[in-house]
Amino acid sequence: MGFVGNESDPQLLSKIATNNGHGEDSHYFDGWKAYDRDPYHPSKNPNGVIQMGLSENKLCHDLTEEWIVENPKASICTSEGVNGFKDIANYQDYHGLPQFRNAVAKFMGKIRGGKVAFDPERIVMSGGATGAGETIMFCLANPGEAFLIPSPYYPAFDRDLRWRTGVQLIPVNCESSNDFKITKECIEAAWENAQKENIRVKGLIMANPSNPLGTVLDRDTLKDLVAFVNEKQIHLVCDEIYSATTFSSAAFVSVAEVIATIDGCNLDLIHIIYSLSKDMGLPGFRVGIVYSYNDAVVSCARKMSSFGLVSSQTQYLLAAMLSDDAFVDRFLAESSKRLAKRHKLFTEGLAKVGISCLKSCAGLFVWMDLRHLLQQPTPEAELALWRLIINDVKINVSPGSSFHCSEPGWFRVCFANIDEETVEIALERIKAFVRRVTEKTSKMKRKQWQSNLQLSLKSRRFEESVMSPHGLISPCSPIPQSPLVKATT
Template sequence: MGSMRGNHQLLSKVATNDEHGEDSLYFDGWKAYDKNPFHLTKNPTGVIQMGLAENQLSFDLIEKWISKNPEASICTREGVKAFRDIAIFQDYHGLPEFRNAVAKFMGRVRGDRVKFDPNRIVMSGGATGANETIMFCLADPGDAFLVPTPYYPAFDRDLRWRVGVKLLPVICDSSNDFKITKQALENAYEKAMEANIRVKGLIITNPSNPLGTMLDKPTLKTLVNFINKKNIHLVCDEIYAATIFAGAPDFVSVSEVVQEVENCNMDLIHIVYSLSKDLGLPGFRVGIVYSYNDGVVSCARKMSSFGLVSSQTQYMLASMLSDDDFVERFLSESSRRLANRHKLFTEGLQQVGITCLNSNAGLFFWMDLRPLLNEPTTEAETALWRVIIADVKLNVSPGSSFHCSEPGWFRVCFANMDDPTVLVALERIRDFVDQKKGGGEAAPPQQKKKRWDKNLRLSFKARICDESVLSLSPHSPIPHSPMVLART
């Protein structure tokens, strides 16, 4: 094998640069889990994966639908008659029935208050590919996008690595629950102007990853007015649109708001969507670019040849998403289960004095561990995180990896595990906090007698542990390289 220096001479600048962001603590946590994954019986002292934003709470509903609709798959006896038509080449537009079904589903998730045009649906390999595609369409290397903090760590990979786009933080903080303000937007924009950086747009996630909060209509109108005034693009990543908890306010999409903003330049508005979170299907790699700009739609469709969704996947999902009764039941039940799981975790933390940002969406919550820091610094946050990984054996993601401006916040994912694992994770957190408050060191996790009170009982029937799925994250085919894992 050649030396690293030799490899750098042989490989491209893209292959050898550091813009992929894999040196983040966010990905270090994944590597720690991969080395020692928790298993309820085979490895009960392993690391529990709480850094994976994956929705596994409603798989049974999808499995039941598949069993009742075998003809939806070309790999079954009932569906094989369609095999030849689906297996041959399909154009970049995608199957018409798939685009129609996705457009209808997107409208349903947004309360049917807005309709989506199937001819503007552009496919991509997951939201990762969709975000990169939209950046290729909108920006040149060196151009910048504003992004409110805290933000999804892999944006550094998705938007910067191959496209060469800069990400400029719009600083948000806990003084107003991390809400985006017009002043923060103006400050970030002016700072870019002073540095002679060309700002091409603003990218947001709504609902927010990692906050689990939704942007209200006034805030969205502020954002739309801001980008119109500056004549820059607005990219709205809405992949958590259907993860709204039961009883929460309705999700408001930018597609609804732009209809109410006077003289809005629709050519500046773009939506990224996926079925990875709302349906819990990241392995299907269904990403969507939806743009109101004809030029972007045309360009993105040409680029989609580099990351099409398989025609087999399109065929099955077209049938599933066209089943109105199933979609209605799934969205309602998924919302209820997410609300129950979120409540279970956050109330369990409250019992030991740990608070979380008030949230109503997503597959995670934003946990406040600032009282446990030795000092209010990023270094102290990192030291606390290393104890949680090494001793408590929980992979929770530190706020610094999300570019949070305040040390001590952590993202905790709650929907990617079965019920017994939930109780183990809660017990570990409880023991750790008790020991920290008592001035002691965290004890290694071990099998202990459960001591939860009646208020922490599971609020829905525990499902049987399947040993084949208790390894909670998809493992990389390249050891310890989370960059190839599904978007989280």
């Protein structure tokens, strides 16, 4: 007789296993599920859902494939590279292969314009940026303690940073009136509110470039943030995983560059999260990096990295790839060029139907403004519009509320995970949808105008029929005027 368990009994499982802290009930993930149930395919399922909710960079896979073909010795899984198998397949030091850490440090410096150097001894591996973010939270905060985080922010931060660590995230509300820029005032306000609630704030975490905004922080804002954490003696964690996805003259500035110019900065408070998922388009390789200027954090994170190491086979391949200067230079230049072209294609297509996006210069997505299509400026109306887009337009976009955006009507749309033909199809679907909504809205407005006009005329006729007690219009009463007469003057 087999064992029969009662999975609904919470006493059989841990609190982590039975709580909903993973965030799978978020509308962000609901969109993915809708795509999984009915995925678009140009021939097999042309009416399926187009996936534009996944921040994935597929625009330069051809360059990476060419390099792999031309460098078979870089892999222990080829006849040319199999001689390295016995050395790489064995247990490796969880510090990481020296050549891998050297290559990553060099690459991180290169994509920051060579303005700052990174120490390979501070490179700590993790299973993607997800693992890196959780690792740094474990190192810096206890359960119940909090990090301030500017919103809108990446929805899966709630899973990555909170679920297993017990750390709180306190949104710092940024607004569209200044293009969602982070200000000293909004940071201070969030800090003061936390103090009133007796919440211990251990740090500030933010993504630069921003996900979902696609904007970069300017040097002065970064200096203000560094000054803030130094004043409060709390940590600053900078997620810089989109640092090589910039595609305009607004150059990315790393916090590593800024702290080198600030006298008296406490470097023990500064930490960087990085990965190769976005810049190199390699999320499946699960390469995450914690880079900290704090020796104790590096030591602790390295011990914890044994729970999420990057495979030695992957390290071996990437060490060779990232050490190839000619390839890296070509890849970064071409990636920027292709991202700019795709961004232009998509935003100009949206503009043709009156849809604007927040001005951006980085990332694999745009922050699309659909506030004018909402029935009402409420979160409920935003979700109603989102469901229409998912179910009727058959495009998975992510609603702003899932990014903790305080203003309804904004949506993140990813453009680098699909080919150009699919982008064009998505644009045609959006155009058709906007036309339907516009026509429906116009009809409703005309109907309402006609209804209001009829009510107005009835009201006027009633007023004109009102007589004095003697059955005549009072000589002191003003002569009634038709609204149509007034309109012609």
